[in-house]
Amino acid sequence: MTINRERLWHRIIELGSIGQDAESGGVTRFSFTSIERRAKDQVTEYMQQAGLIVREDSVGNLIGRYEGLDEHAPAVVTGSHIDTVAQGGMFDGALGVLAAIEVLQSMHERDQRFKHPIEVIAFSDEEGSRFGFGMIGSRAFAGTLKQADLIYYDEQHITIAEAMRSAGYSPEHIDQAARASSDIKCYVELHIEQGKVLESLNQPVGIVTGIAGPLWQQFTLTGQAGHAGATPMLMRRDPMHAATAVLDFIYNEVRQFKHGVATVGKFRVLPGGINIIPNEVQFTLDLRDIDEADRNELEQRITEHAQRVCTELNIDCNIELLQRVAPAPSSPHLIGVIDTAAQQLGMKEIPRLVSGAGHDGMQFQALCPIAMLFVRSKDGISHNPKEWSSIEDCEAGADLLYYTLKQLASESY
Numbered sequence: 001m002t003i004n005r006e007r008l009w010h011r012i013i014e015l016g017s018i019g020q021d022a023e024s025g026g027v028t029r030f031s032f033t034s035i036e037r038r039a040k041d042q043v044t045e046y047m048q049q050a051g052l053i054v055r056e057d058s059v060g061n062l063i064g065r066y067e068g069l070d071e072h073a074p075a076v077v078t079g080s081h082i083d084t085v086a087q088g089g090m091f092d093g094a095l096g097v098l099a100a101i102e103v104l105q106s107m108h109e110r111d112q113r114f115k116h117p118i119e120v121i122a123f124s125d126e127e128g129s130r131f132g133f134g135m136i137g138s139r140a141f142a143g144t145l146k147q148a149d150l151i152y153y154d155e156q157h158i159t160i161a162e163a164m165r166s167a168g169y170s171p172e173h174i175d176q177a178a179r180a181s182s183d184i185k186c187y188v189e190l191h192i193e194q195g196k197v198l199e200s201l202n203q204p205v206g207i208v209t210g211i212a213g214p215l216w217q218q219f220t221l222t223g224q225a226g227h228a229g230a231t232p233m234l235m236r237r238d239p240m241h242a243a244t245a246v247l248d249f250i251y252n253e254v255r256q257f258k259h260g261v262a263t264v265g266k267f268r269v270l271p272g273g274i275n276i277i278p279n280e281v282q283f284t285l286d287l288r289d290i291d292e293a294d295r296n297e298l299e300q301r302i303t304e305h306a307q308r309v310c311t312e313l314n315i316d317c318n319i320e321l322l323q324r325v326a327p328a329p330s331s332p333h334l335i336g337v338i339d340t341a342a343q344q345l346g347m348k349e350i351p352r353l354v355s356g357a358g359h360d361g362m363q364f365q366a367l368c369p370i371a372m373l374f375v376r377s378k379d380g381i382s383h384n385p386k387e388w389s390s391i392e393d394c395e396a397g398a399d400l401l402y403y404t405l406k407q408l409a410s411e412s413y
Protein backbone atom coordinates (compact mmCIF):
# COMPACT_ATOMS: atom_id res chain seq x y z
CA MET A 1 0.00 0.00 0.00
CA THR A 2 1.99 3.00 -1.17
CA ILE A 3 1.64 6.34 -2.89
CA ASN A 4 0.77 7.20 -6.53
CA ARG A 5 4.24 7.94 -7.82
CA GLU A 6 3.18 9.17 -11.29
CA ARG A 7 0.95 11.81 -9.69
CA LEU A 8 3.75 12.88 -7.34
CA TRP A 9 6.25 13.07 -10.18
CA HIS A 10 3.86 15.04 -12.41
CA ARG A 11 3.39 17.60 -9.59
CA ILE A 12 7.14 17.92 -8.99
CA ILE A 13 7.66 18.79 -12.66
CA GLU A 14 4.56 21.03 -12.84
CA LEU A 15 5.41 23.03 -9.68
CA GLY A 16 9.06 23.14 -10.79
CA SER A 17 8.01 24.94 -13.98
CA ILE A 18 6.71 27.94 -11.98
CA GLY A 19 9.58 30.42 -11.84
CA GLN A 20 11.79 28.21 -14.02
CA ASP A 21 14.33 29.88 -16.32
CA ALA A 22 13.82 28.45 -19.84
CA GLU A 23 17.54 28.59 -20.60
CA SER A 24 19.29 27.43 -17.40
CA GLY A 25 16.40 25.35 -16.00
CA GLY A 26 17.01 27.08 -12.68
CA VAL A 27 13.99 27.84 -10.50
CA THR A 28 13.71 31.24 -8.78
CA ARG A 29 10.71 31.74 -6.49
CA PHE A 30 11.37 34.40 -3.86
CA SER A 31 8.94 34.88 -0.99
CA PHE A 32 5.97 37.25 -1.24
CA THR A 33 6.35 37.67 -5.02
CA SER A 34 3.78 37.07 -7.78
CA ILE A 35 5.73 33.98 -8.91
CA GLU A 36 5.51 32.52 -5.42
CA ARG A 37 1.79 33.38 -5.38
CA ARG A 38 1.33 31.28 -8.55
CA ALA A 39 3.17 28.42 -6.86
CA LYS A 40 1.00 28.71 -3.74
CA ASP A 41 -2.18 28.71 -5.87
CA GLN A 42 -0.94 25.55 -7.60
CA VAL A 43 -0.15 23.82 -4.29
CA THR A 44 -3.53 24.94 -2.91
CA GLU A 45 -5.15 23.09 -5.85
CA TYR A 46 -3.14 19.93 -5.04
CA MET A 47 -4.20 20.17 -1.38
CA GLN A 48 -7.86 20.53 -2.37
CA GLN A 49 -7.56 17.53 -4.72
CA ALA A 50 -6.21 15.63 -1.70
CA GLY A 51 -9.37 16.48 0.25
CA LEU A 52 -7.58 18.74 2.76
CA ILE A 53 -9.00 21.79 4.53
CA VAL A 54 -6.74 24.56 3.20
CA ARG A 55 -5.89 27.96 4.74
CA GLU A 56 -3.07 30.51 4.81
CA ASP A 57 -2.07 32.10 8.09
CA SER A 58 -1.09 35.74 8.73
CA VAL A 59 2.48 35.27 7.42
CA GLY A 60 1.56 33.17 4.39
CA ASN A 61 2.17 29.65 5.74
CA LEU A 62 0.01 27.47 3.45
CA ILE A 63 -1.66 24.80 5.62
CA GLY A 64 -3.57 21.69 4.47
CA ARG A 65 -5.32 19.76 7.28
CA TYR A 66 -6.41 16.11 7.19
CA GLU A 67 -8.87 15.72 10.06
CA GLY A 68 -8.47 13.00 12.70
CA LEU A 69 -11.01 10.98 14.67
CA ASP A 70 -10.29 12.84 17.92
CA GLU A 71 -10.95 16.55 17.29
CA HIS A 72 -8.96 17.52 20.44
CA ALA A 73 -5.88 15.48 19.55
CA PRO A 74 -2.74 17.49 18.68
CA ALA A 75 -1.74 17.47 15.01
CA VAL A 76 1.08 15.49 13.41
CA VAL A 77 2.75 18.10 11.21
CA THR A 78 4.79 17.59 8.04
CA GLY A 79 5.74 19.74 5.04
CA SER A 80 8.63 21.98 3.97
CA HIS A 81 8.88 25.10 1.76
CA ILE A 82 8.18 26.11 -1.85
CA ASP A 83 10.28 29.27 -1.97
CA THR A 84 13.71 28.74 -3.56
CA VAL A 85 17.18 30.23 -3.79
CA ALA A 86 18.07 32.14 -6.98
CA GLN A 87 18.44 29.67 -9.88
CA GLY A 88 17.73 26.73 -7.56
CA GLY A 89 16.37 23.26 -8.26
CA MET A 90 12.91 21.67 -8.44
CA PHE A 91 13.27 19.39 -5.39
CA ASP A 92 14.63 21.54 -2.52
CA GLY A 93 11.58 22.09 -0.27
CA ALA A 94 9.02 21.25 -2.96
CA LEU A 95 9.55 17.50 -2.60
CA GLY A 96 8.68 17.61 1.11
CA VAL A 97 5.45 19.51 0.49
CA LEU A 98 4.35 17.47 -2.55
CA ALA A 99 5.24 14.08 -1.04
CA ALA A 100 3.22 14.97 2.08
CA ILE A 101 0.22 16.01 -0.03
CA GLU A 102 0.55 12.76 -2.02
CA VAL A 103 0.59 10.73 1.21
CA LEU A 104 -2.55 12.45 2.51
CA GLN A 105 -4.31 12.08 -0.84
CA SER A 106 -3.53 8.35 -0.83
CA MET A 107 -4.90 8.11 2.73
CA HIS A 108 -7.99 10.09 1.70
CA GLU A 109 -8.60 7.84 -1.31
CA ARG A 110 -8.44 4.79 0.98
CA ASP A 111 -10.64 6.54 3.52
CA GLN A 112 -8.01 5.96 6.20
CA ARG A 113 -8.61 8.02 9.33
CA PHE A 114 -6.43 8.16 12.45
CA LYS A 115 -6.74 9.46 16.01
CA HIS A 116 -4.59 12.54 15.29
CA PRO A 117 -5.15 15.08 12.49
CA ILE A 118 -2.25 15.51 10.07
CA GLU A 119 -1.22 18.91 8.69
CA VAL A 120 1.03 19.59 5.70
CA ILE A 121 2.56 23.08 5.72
CA ALA A 122 4.44 25.02 3.05
CA PHE A 123 6.31 27.43 5.32
CA SER A 124 6.87 31.02 4.16
CA ASP A 125 10.38 32.10 3.19
CA GLU A 126 12.51 29.20 4.46
CA GLU A 127 15.50 30.11 2.29
CA GLY A 128 16.12 33.71 3.33
CA SER A 129 17.14 34.38 -0.30
CA ARG A 130 15.25 37.66 -0.68
CA PHE A 131 15.90 39.39 2.66
CA GLY A 132 19.00 37.62 4.07
CA PHE A 133 16.79 36.47 6.96
CA GLY A 134 15.17 33.06 6.58
CA MET A 135 12.68 30.65 8.11
CA ILE A 136 10.15 33.47 8.53
CA GLY A 137 7.09 31.19 8.41
CA SER A 138 8.45 28.59 10.81
CA ARG A 139 9.60 31.29 13.27
CA ALA A 140 6.05 32.72 13.23
CA PHE A 141 4.65 29.17 13.66
CA ALA A 142 6.89 28.80 16.73
CA GLY A 143 5.85 32.25 18.03
CA THR A 144 9.45 33.56 17.89
CA LEU A 145 9.14 35.95 14.92
CA LYS A 146 9.34 39.54 16.19
CA GLN A 147 8.22 42.83 14.64
CA ALA A 148 11.89 43.88 14.79
CA ASP A 149 12.71 41.01 12.39
CA LEU A 150 10.47 42.51 9.69
CA ILE A 151 12.85 45.40 8.96
CA TYR A 152 15.25 43.31 6.88
CA TYR A 153 15.04 44.47 3.28
CA ASP A 154 15.76 43.14 -0.21
CA GLU A 155 17.90 44.54 -3.04
CA GLN A 156 15.10 47.01 -3.91
CA HIS A 157 15.03 48.15 -0.25
CA ILE A 158 11.57 46.62 0.26
CA THR A 159 11.24 45.40 3.88
CA ILE A 160 9.78 42.03 4.87
CA ALA A 161 6.75 43.86 6.36
CA GLU A 162 6.13 45.80 3.12
CA ALA A 163 6.53 42.66 0.99
CA MET A 164 4.14 40.74 3.24
CA ARG A 165 1.56 43.50 3.06
CA SER A 166 1.78 43.77 -0.73
CA ALA A 167 1.29 39.99 -0.91
CA GLY A 168 -1.94 40.34 1.11
CA TYR A 169 -0.66 39.22 4.54
CA SER A 170 -0.75 41.20 7.78
CA PRO A 171 2.67 41.82 9.32
CA GLU A 172 1.02 43.52 12.31
CA HIS A 173 -0.63 40.16 13.10
CA ILE A 174 2.37 37.81 12.89
CA ASP A 175 1.47 36.59 16.40
CA GLN A 176 -1.70 34.99 14.98
CA ALA A 177 0.44 32.43 13.13
CA ALA A 178 1.87 31.10 16.42
CA ARG A 179 0.74 27.59 17.45
CA ALA A 180 0.48 26.27 21.04
CA SER A 181 2.59 23.22 21.92
CA SER A 182 -0.67 21.53 23.02
CA ASP A 183 -1.82 21.89 19.39
CA ILE A 184 1.14 20.09 17.83
CA LYS A 185 2.23 16.51 18.50
CA CYS A 186 5.42 16.32 16.39
CA TYR A 187 7.01 17.39 13.11
CA VAL A 188 8.54 15.13 10.44
CA GLU A 189 9.92 16.67 7.23
CA LEU A 190 10.96 14.89 4.04
CA HIS A 191 13.75 16.74 2.17
CA ILE A 192 16.45 16.05 -0.40
CA GLU A 193 19.85 15.46 1.21
CA GLN A 194 21.65 18.12 -0.84
CA GLY A 195 24.90 16.26 -0.15
CA LYS A 196 26.64 13.04 -1.24
CA VAL A 197 26.34 10.68 1.74
CA LEU A 198 23.34 8.61 0.57
CA GLU A 199 24.78 8.35 -2.95
CA SER A 200 28.13 7.18 -1.52
CA LEU A 201 26.27 4.50 0.47
CA ASN A 202 24.08 3.65 -2.53
CA GLN A 203 20.96 4.24 -0.41
CA PRO A 204 17.73 6.00 -1.61
CA VAL A 205 16.69 7.35 1.81
CA GLY A 206 18.20 8.19 5.20
CA ILE A 207 17.20 9.39 8.69
CA VAL A 208 18.54 12.74 9.92
CA THR A 209 20.02 12.59 13.44
CA GLY A 210 20.40 16.38 13.75
CA ILE A 211 20.53 19.64 11.78
CA ALA A 212 23.65 21.84 11.77
CA GLY A 213 22.90 25.41 12.86
CA PRO A 214 23.52 28.28 10.38
CA LEU A 215 25.05 31.59 11.54
CA TRP A 216 24.77 34.39 8.91
CA GLN A 217 26.82 37.60 9.15
CA GLN A 218 27.47 40.57 6.84
CA PHE A 219 30.98 42.12 6.89
CA THR A 220 31.36 45.73 5.70
CA LEU A 221 34.99 46.90 5.41
CA THR A 222 35.41 50.61 4.66
CA GLY A 223 38.59 52.42 3.57
CA GLN A 224 39.09 55.31 1.19
CA ALA A 225 38.53 55.42 -2.55
CA GLY A 226 41.56 56.63 -4.49
CA HIS A 227 43.40 56.70 -7.80
CA ALA A 228 44.71 53.25 -8.78
CA GLY A 229 47.76 54.75 -10.44
CA ALA A 230 48.69 57.80 -8.43
CA THR A 231 48.37 56.37 -4.88
CA PRO A 232 51.49 54.62 -3.50
CA MET A 233 50.70 51.23 -1.84
CA LEU A 234 51.76 52.41 1.64
CA MET A 235 49.43 55.41 1.47
CA ARG A 236 46.27 53.42 0.74
CA ARG A 237 43.31 52.51 2.91
CA ASP A 238 42.25 49.61 0.69
CA PRO A 239 39.40 47.44 2.11
CA MET A 240 40.06 44.79 -0.56
CA HIS A 241 43.51 44.14 0.94
CA ALA A 242 41.84 43.59 4.35
CA ALA A 243 39.05 41.45 2.87
CA THR A 244 41.49 39.07 1.19
CA ALA A 245 43.32 38.57 4.52
CA VAL A 246 40.02 37.87 6.34
CA LEU A 247 38.75 35.43 3.69
CA ASP A 248 42.09 33.58 3.62
CA PHE A 249 41.84 33.19 7.41
CA ILE A 250 38.22 31.93 7.21
CA TYR A 251 38.98 29.22 4.63
CA ASN A 252 42.00 27.98 6.60
CA GLU A 253 40.64 28.22 10.15
CA VAL A 254 37.38 26.34 9.38
CA ARG A 255 39.46 23.22 8.58
CA GLN A 256 40.30 22.95 12.31
CA PHE A 257 36.66 21.99 13.00
CA LYS A 258 35.42 18.44 12.19
CA HIS A 259 31.87 19.42 11.18
CA GLY A 260 32.51 23.11 10.42
CA VAL A 261 31.71 24.67 7.04
CA ALA A 262 32.11 28.31 5.92
CA THR A 263 30.71 29.98 2.81
CA VAL A 264 31.16 33.50 1.43
CA GLY A 265 28.19 33.61 -0.93
CA LYS A 266 27.79 37.33 -1.65
CA PHE A 267 30.63 39.81 -2.34
CA ARG A 268 30.30 43.48 -3.35
CA VAL A 269 32.94 46.14 -4.15
CA LEU A 270 32.07 49.87 -4.15
CA PRO A 271 32.22 52.04 -6.12
CA GLY A 272 33.52 49.26 -8.43
CA GLY A 273 35.87 50.74 -11.03
CA ILE A 274 38.88 49.13 -12.66
CA ASN A 275 41.09 52.13 -11.81
CA ILE A 276 39.58 53.02 -8.40
CA ILE A 277 40.91 51.80 -5.06
CA PRO A 278 37.65 50.55 -3.47
CA ASN A 279 35.95 52.59 -0.81
CA GLU A 280 33.95 49.66 0.58
CA VAL A 281 33.94 45.86 0.38
CA GLN A 282 30.92 43.96 1.68
CA PHE A 283 30.55 40.17 1.95
CA THR A 284 28.34 37.62 3.71
CA LEU A 285 29.54 34.72 5.82
CA ASP A 286 27.51 31.52 6.39
CA LEU A 287 29.07 29.45 9.21
CA ARG A 288 27.62 26.05 10.17
CA ASP A 289 28.34 23.27 12.62
CA ILE A 290 26.35 20.55 14.36
CA ASP A 291 28.31 21.51 17.52
CA GLU A 292 27.26 25.00 18.68
CA ALA A 293 30.34 25.51 20.91
CA ASP A 294 32.64 24.81 17.95
CA ARG A 295 30.68 27.21 15.75
CA ASN A 296 30.90 29.93 18.42
CA GLU A 297 34.66 29.36 18.78
CA LEU A 298 35.20 29.67 15.03
CA GLU A 299 33.02 32.79 14.90
CA GLN A 300 35.07 34.39 17.65
CA ARG A 301 38.42 33.61 15.98
CA ILE A 302 37.21 35.09 12.69
CA THR A 303 35.86 38.24 14.36
CA GLU A 304 39.12 38.81 16.27
CA HIS A 305 41.23 38.24 13.16
CA ALA A 306 39.08 40.63 11.09
CA GLN A 307 39.37 43.34 13.75
CA ARG A 308 43.15 42.86 14.01
CA VAL A 309 43.71 43.05 10.25
CA CYS A 310 41.46 46.09 9.87
CA THR A 311 43.25 47.93 12.69
CA GLU A 312 46.63 47.24 11.05
CA LEU A 313 45.38 48.49 7.67
CA ASN A 314 43.41 51.43 9.07
CA ILE A 315 40.10 50.04 7.76
CA ASP A 316 36.72 50.33 9.48
CA CYS A 317 35.20 46.91 10.15
CA ASN A 318 31.47 46.39 10.77
CA ILE A 319 30.08 42.89 11.35
CA GLU A 320 26.26 42.65 11.29
CA LEU A 321 24.50 39.53 12.61
CA LEU A 322 21.79 38.45 10.14
CA GLN A 323 20.66 35.22 11.78
CA ARG A 324 21.88 32.79 14.42
CA VAL A 325 20.08 29.40 14.52
CA ALA A 326 20.99 26.75 17.10
CA PRO A 327 21.75 23.21 15.84
CA ALA A 328 18.70 20.93 16.28
CA PRO A 329 18.86 17.26 17.36
CA SER A 330 16.17 14.86 16.05
CA SER A 331 13.84 13.17 18.57
CA PRO A 332 15.05 9.61 19.36
CA HIS A 333 11.40 8.48 19.55
CA LEU A 334 10.66 9.79 16.06
CA ILE A 335 13.84 8.16 14.73
CA GLY A 336 12.57 4.88 16.17
CA VAL A 337 9.16 5.33 14.49
CA ILE A 338 10.86 6.00 11.12
CA ASP A 339 13.02 2.91 11.59
CA THR A 340 9.92 0.78 12.24
CA ALA A 341 8.22 2.26 9.18
CA ALA A 342 11.29 1.37 7.10
CA GLN A 343 11.19 -2.21 8.34
CA GLN A 344 7.46 -2.43 7.46
CA LEU A 345 8.47 -1.37 3.93
CA GLY A 346 11.22 -3.96 3.81
CA MET A 347 13.91 -1.26 3.61
CA LYS A 348 17.26 -2.58 4.85
CA GLU A 349 19.20 -0.71 7.58
CA ILE A 350 18.56 2.86 6.41
CA PRO A 351 21.54 5.12 7.18
CA ARG A 352 21.59 7.93 9.70
CA LEU A 353 23.22 11.23 8.80
CA VAL A 354 23.60 14.86 9.93
CA SER A 355 21.97 17.62 7.88
CA GLY A 356 24.48 20.30 6.91
CA ALA A 357 21.63 22.34 5.44
CA GLY A 358 19.22 24.24 7.70
CA HIS A 359 15.51 23.42 7.77
CA ASP A 360 12.29 24.81 9.23
CA GLY A 361 12.04 22.23 12.01
CA MET A 362 14.99 23.93 13.76
CA GLN A 363 12.72 26.86 14.55
CA PHE A 364 10.22 24.89 16.61
CA GLN A 365 12.25 22.24 18.39
CA ALA A 366 11.00 23.89 21.64
CA LEU A 367 7.39 23.41 20.53
CA CYS A 368 7.48 19.68 19.65
CA PRO A 369 9.81 16.76 18.82
CA ILE A 370 11.21 16.96 15.28
CA ALA A 371 12.83 14.57 12.80
CA MET A 372 13.67 14.47 9.09
CA LEU A 373 13.90 11.96 6.27
CA PHE A 374 16.37 12.49 3.44
CA VAL A 375 16.08 11.44 -0.20
CA ARG A 376 19.27 10.88 -2.22
CA SER A 377 20.56 13.83 -4.31
CA LYS A 378 22.28 12.99 -7.60
CA ASP A 379 26.00 13.94 -7.30
CA GLY A 380 25.06 15.72 -4.06
CA ILE A 381 24.14 18.83 -6.08
CA SER A 382 21.62 21.36 -4.77
CA HIS A 383 20.94 25.12 -4.91
CA ASN A 384 21.70 24.58 -8.58
CA PRO A 385 19.55 23.91 -11.69
CA LYS A 386 21.20 20.47 -11.89
CA GLU A 387 19.60 19.42 -8.57
CA TRP A 388 17.99 16.01 -9.18
CA SER A 389 16.42 13.04 -7.39
CA SER A 390 15.07 10.04 -9.29
CA ILE A 391 11.36 9.14 -9.41
CA GLU A 392 12.22 5.87 -7.63
CA ASP A 393 13.98 7.68 -4.77
CA CYS A 394 11.16 10.23 -4.46
CA GLU A 395 8.70 7.33 -4.28
CA ALA A 396 10.81 5.56 -1.62
CA GLY A 397 10.90 8.73 0.46
CA ALA A 398 7.16 9.34 0.12
CA ASP A 399 6.37 5.71 1.04
CA LEU A 400 8.55 5.99 4.13
CA LEU A 401 6.79 9.26 5.03
CA TYR A 402 3.43 7.51 4.53
CA TYR A 403 4.20 4.70 6.98
CA THR A 404 5.80 7.12 9.44
CA LEU A 405 2.82 9.52 9.47
CA LYS A 406 0.39 6.61 9.74
CA GLN A 407 2.14 5.37 12.90
CA LEU A 408 2.46 8.83 14.45
CA ALA A 409 -1.18 9.72 13.75
CA SER A 410 -2.37 6.41 15.27
CA GLU A 411 -0.26 6.49 18.47
CA SER A 412 -2.18 7.45 21.57
CA TYR A 413 0.60 9.32 23.33
Ligand code: HGY
Nearest residue numbers: 126127356357358359
Ligand atom coordinates in the same frame (compact mmCIF):
# COMPACT_ATOMS: atom_id res chain seq x y z
O1 HGY B 1 20.54 27.53 3.81
C1 HGY B 1 20.04 26.43 4.04
O2 HGY B 1 20.63 25.60 4.68
C2 HGY B 1 18.67 26.09 3.54
O3 HGY B 1 18.77 25.73 2.19
N1 HGY B 1 17.79 27.18 3.73
Ligand code: MN
Nearest residue numbers: 085092127383
Ligand atom coordinates in the same frame (compact mmCIF):
# COMPACT_ATOMS: atom_id res chain seq x y z
MN1 MN C 1 17.64 25.37 0.23
Ligand code: MN
Nearest residue numbers: 092093126191
Ligand atom coordinates in the same frame (compact mmCIF):
# COMPACT_ATOMS: atom_id res chain seq x y z
MN1 MN D 1 15.26 23.39 1.72
